[in-house]
Amino acid sequence: MGESRTPIAPAVEIGWKAVLLRVAVIAAMIGWIYLPVVHGYWLWDDKELIRDNPLNHDSAGWWKIWVQPGSLVDFYPLWFTVEWLQWRFWGDDTTGYHLVNILLHLVGALLVWRLLARLGLRFAWMGGLLFAIHPVQVESVAWISELKNTLSLPPFLLAMCAWIDYDERHRRRDYFLALGFFIVAMFCKTTMAMFPFVILLYAWWRRGRIQPADIKAAAPFFAVSLVLGIITVWFQIHHAINGTEIPMGGVWSRVALSATSLAFYFVQCAWPVGLLPVYPKWSIDPPSPLQMLPWLVLFGLLAVCWLKRATWGRHVLLGLGFFVLNLMPFLGFTKAFYMSFSWTVDHNLYLPMIGLVGLIVAGLDLAERRFRPVPRAVIAVFAGIVAAALVAESHHYAKIFVNQETLWTYTLQRNPDAWPGLNNLGDVLLNSGRPGDAMVNFKKALRLHPRDARIYNNLGNAFFALGQNSEAMDQYRAAIEIDPGYDMAHTNLGLALVKAGRDSEAAAEFKMALAINPHSALAHENLGSLDMRTGHADDAVREFDAVLRDDPHYAEFQMKMQKQKSDSKSPDGN
Helix, strand or coil: CCCCCCCCCCCCCCCHHHHHHHHHHHHHHHHHHHHHHCCCCCCCCHHHHHHCCCCCCCCCHHHHHHHCCCCCCCCCHHHHHHHHHHHHHHCCCHHHHHHHHHHHHHHHHHHHHHHHHHCCCCCHHHHHHHHHHCHHHHHHHHCHHHHHHHHHHHHHHHHHHHHHHHHHHCCHHHHHHHHHHHHHHHHHCHHHHHHHHHHHHHHHHHHCCCCHHHHHHHHHHHHHHHHHHHHHHHHHHHHHHCCCCCCCCCHHHHHHHHHHHHHHHHHHHHCCCCCCCCCCCCCCCCCCHHHHHHHHHHHHHHHHHHHCCCCHHHHHHHHHHHHHHHHHHHCCCCCCHHHHCCCCCHHHHCCCHHHHHHHHHHHHHHHHHHCCCCCHHHHHHHHHHHHHHHHHHHHHHHHHHCCHHHHHHHHHHHCCCCHHHHHHHHHHHHHCCCHHHHHHHHHHHHHHCCCCHHHHHHHHHHHHHCCCHHHHHHHHHHHHHHCCCCHHHHHHHHHHHHHCCCHHHHHHHHHHHHHHCCCCHHHHHHHHHHHHHCCCHHHHHHHHHHHHHHCCCCCHHHHHHHHHHHHHCCCCCC
16 A cells, blocks of 8 residues: 555647637636736835835845845845836836736646646646636735735746656756746745645655655755745744734644634635635634634544545545645744734635645546536536636625725725724825824724834824824834834924924934935935025935935926025036
């Protein structure tokens, strides 16, 4: 039994016209689903990570993330390099970013089809289609910052296909292709780190056991995962979380969290209705015995599959194992920033759900073989009905990712305690001239999440807009106390100090903001305006030059700068 080998059926040969037709079907459905978001605006942390990121405005920013620890909150250097390049192409126009995400999702879906075909599944293209149109994928594709998901998946799948080639032919070229693609995927997003476990699972699926040669071949992959994984954990602790309170209880609370999260993610894949950007958090401290049930169910299912490993059990273990293994980084054994507002987020399923997709495709294959002469037309009709329902749900869900107001209004209607939604919707209300309504949101967000510098900063902006300058300064100082490196709070405090007539203190705050973020166009602008008002014309010109250097889209300052240069010249032109 231990020496048995699972044969891989040869790929079903179809003509190139049929291939192009199937590609066109997948592409058309993706296009229809994501049509509403093609011109969608920046969402959530898109502005912070992309539009307002000083590294994107720095001509040397693309390499600083590779060599300067702390340049970003996560060590995803290849993802950031692509964002840096996109900023050069698209700037503040979000259409290009969305089109790139959608195109990469299409490539990923086609590679899912390819991988399932390499595993011998005759309905592999349906797997690619299901991956492409599933509603749980919408968050990863419609949210610009989740490029890290759509960018990391293609090299991961190429690495898997190359590994299958190596396992069959033992060519060094295939081995190094697999290793190279895996490293690329890890530099896009280090949660791809479960790949070496997946290839050992594949080895067991093929041969019924894991041989020493398999472990030896996988060792370099484990080394890459370990090194980059440690770096990512360090980045998370020191930058992404950085003092954020995420109470998770003791060991048993984390076991309960992992069990309930696993069950939650499975249900999201099986019944993708009522999806949300921010889900309500459930209590895990103290844990209840019922919360451990999903692990018991899983272990029971694995035991049954093990007993049936000579037939269908082996295939279920491959698909289910892929799903669980790639979910492990997200089950709560380690902290992540998103756990400050929700235990689960949909974009964590982008890669893992391929395992369940494979199981569904394998089930269709088994049904078609076992229940002959059931015509393929029956399977086609059933698949068509399911696909139509998924496309409709995905298209409907994608519509909420058009802008901040739509996204967060939808979220708060279903989860009123989603503090990121309260903060972001408050920002929308403030920018639309409703500071009083915005303040209500900010105060509620602070009650739910009292140690967030950005909420304090936004509340300060609301006070400032209402003319309550002293109260605004109190909020800015509270933000700085929580996060001394928050440059926007220093800039806003400087503005409040200018309004209070305390110019020297204001200049110190603007300079502090620029010491933290030398590419802050807003800080340069306000320091330049202060210099101009206090008669330091040459200093003002330098600051306005910096505004245009760091943000060429700040067109209104071209006129201000030219005027100041003209005024600063002496009567004789010198």
